Amino acid sequence: MKFVFFHLMPYPYLPDDFDEAYSSPSLTFPNKHFDREIGNKLYHRYLDELEHAETVGFDGLAVNEHHQSAYGLMPSPNLMAAALARRTERAQIMVLGNAIGIRGNPLRVAEEIAMLDHLTDGRIVSGFVRGIGWEYFAHSVNPTRSRARFNEAHDLIIKAWTSDEMFQWTSPNYEYRYVNLWPRPLQQPHPPIYIPGAGSSETFQFVAEHGYTLMSVYAPSRVIQRWFDGYRQVVAELGHPPDPSKIAFSVPIYVAPTDEQAHREAEPQLGWLFRKGLKQGPEIVFPPGYMSPASLRGVLSSGAKPFAELSYEELLTHGYAVVGSPDTVVNRLGELQNTLGFGQLIGLFAIGGMSHAQVVASTELFAAEVMPALKALGTTR
């Protein structure tokens, strides 16, 4: 099992009237609520937590990209990766991922990741995402072109990383007459690629054909099981050997000495994450054309509850989050691993408005008492 410490870098200090007054912490939530002094300290605190995770034994430190949102303060995950690059030595630095669907100039992503590969001495991991629906509003990118832009940007970036000759690039959304990347990345043929996201059969095909890593996002474990099974089926159909290390389960985790303490401390913070951080209406999550008709039909007919309507008990029993004493967390993650068959665990340890002390304590308990018990899992399936 590979263990990753994933930070969302939330801004948890929402106004008291947030629930009544604002439809979401994203896109239009006024930036006057970003307190400069508090925000400044948060960045340093959060980077400290990522660096600390390496010292206690995590294999990877992960960051991601979001725009115009209190849900996450990383419009540029590559800057965060750069901040970590020379303060860490062993762990992979994982950008999960760059939102290449909304980038005006995806060649810039190829350049920055190549630089990061050198700054980390070959420890960079490059995730690619389309970007959340609201980010197509935020960066004024046409969501009806989202899939095409993602696919074209991906193909361009991979070719830019791997080509030894200058080339010309022409695709419906991008045109470059001179592509000639300096620097080339250190890792060969290029840094490992992760594809976070929900599961369509097209995505499984794409990830499996390229040998990338599939990473889950917030969903009940029965849905994640369907994704991972679908992905494994495509891998088998392609004749590739099964490889659990290419399947990453991401989940919020909180560990405390006792179950009672863990639940008492985690419940309000998971409430923040799912009821405030992820508060967002379909009009900003699914802008027109962002979803294929089949995917939208699936969402509309799934009957899945909106995050905000899930009770704390449902968050735990459905596998949206894992909370408890070390023993409880070992058992629950072991159970989920047995069902889902993942070989990488990407934990969100800084949840909502958790204090620095809580995050550090949970991270340390996890590393000391949970990791060793799970280490051997996920190597075969």
Next chain:
Amino acid sequence: MTDTKEITEEYLEFPDGRVHLLRGGTGEPVLFLHAAGGAGQWLEFHELLARRFEVFAPDHPGFGGSDELPEVEAMDDLVYHYLDVIDRLGLDRPHVVGASFGGWIAAELAVAAPHAIGSLVLLSAAGLRLPDHPVTDIFFLTPPQLADALHHDPAKAAAFLPAEPDIEMALAAYRDMTALARFSWNPFLCDPKLERRLRRVTAPTLVVWPDDDKVIPIAHGHRYAERIPGARFAVVPDCGHAMYFERPAAFGEITTDFLAGVTR
């Protein structure tokens, strides 16, 4: 809806798909270009026009019953598409009536091919970029917010929303909005070059605006009327952007009276 027995439903075949078309009435041809909503619907407004004219009401590519035509991906493609539609239907300088998004298409058509159309009626037309009078971001609105934005009369707004959640209706609406976004996400519902090109319009033109338009401010109507040579301007009182959904008789009468007075 008064008289539907003479309406025909047909399809125009194109290389990548087909276009759905409703046709009714007799008289001089009127090409009606629908708004973001209303594709595939023959309404009281259509019926009023059809008492005096032969009305052709196609669904734009990707809307209503029309296929998404991959080669029609931007406004310039839509203009060529409608020049093709006019030719395919054998129309000789039809009157062109466009509402909202369809009004934008109509204005572009009148600019690109001034001599191909007999007259132009713009009903709260999109298409202009007036930074001091921004168009409401209809992509961002929840269904109740959209209902309020479209209507003057709260009772009409309430009636606009489906009583029960309906997946098929939601998917059809998402498909129409996706088609709209393809043409108009960015630049948002406009062609920044359109305003300066409006002087090319030679067709007799009427610009009509509802007085309580909360989607496209009436300043856009004034600007259209200023820039199109000889254009007339009319206001329909107590009405929102939904126009002929909200006050079909008023819009039917104003449009019919103008078209009847045009010498093509």
